[in-house]
Amino acid sequence: MRCLRPCEGRGRRGRNPRAIQAALRLAETLVAVTHKVTLRNRGVTFHVAEDEPIYAAALREGIQLPIACNYGGCITCAAKMLSGKVRQPKGTALNRRQSQAGYILLCVALPVTDCEIDVGVESHDQLYQNPFAVAPGARLRR
Numbered sequence: 001m002r003c004l005r006p007c008e009g010r011g012r013r014g015r016n017p018r019a020i021q022a023a024l025r026l027a028e029t030l031v032a033v034t035h036k037v038t039l040r041n042r043g044v045t046f047h048v049a050e051d052e053p054i055y056a057a058a059l060r061e062g063i064q065l066p067i068a069c070n071y072g073g074c075i076t077c078a079a080k081m082l083s084g085k086v087r088q089p090k091g092t093a094l095n096r097r098q099s100q101a102g103y104i105l106l107c108v109a110l111p112v113t114d115c116e117i118d119v120g121v122e123s124h125d126q127l128y129q130n131p132f133a134v135a136p137g138a139r140l141r142r
């Protein structure tokens, strides 16, 4: 089989380091573990590598989602996890109640399993809590 590398014919010392780096990056991509991520309320499914934020993978697929800080600090990209598991090493903006309600930050969320997610403001029904709201069944004091 004929070698198609750019270094062909130049011997070991003449190998192109950029071509080697590019080949290594391609190999890493090809062997990366990926998980299936479904955006249920958008009706789309795509594959995301374990070391790639879901937001970045969606953008690569041509899906523009809400974004602002892109580092886990503002919750603009919050989405509701319906099933699956993610790792959020820098997901600091969510409080405990929001995390327990199933919210994740797509800009920093790395999939650990296949995931099903609702995205956008239509998924934010439990994200914010009105501090002045009266709990159902509660009595107002006069």
Ligand code: FES
Residues within 6 Å of the ligand: 066, 067, 068, 069, 070, 071, 072, 073, 074, 075, 076, 077, 078, 093, 105, 106, 107, 108
């Ligand atoms: S864009 Fe700010 S937390 Fe994701």
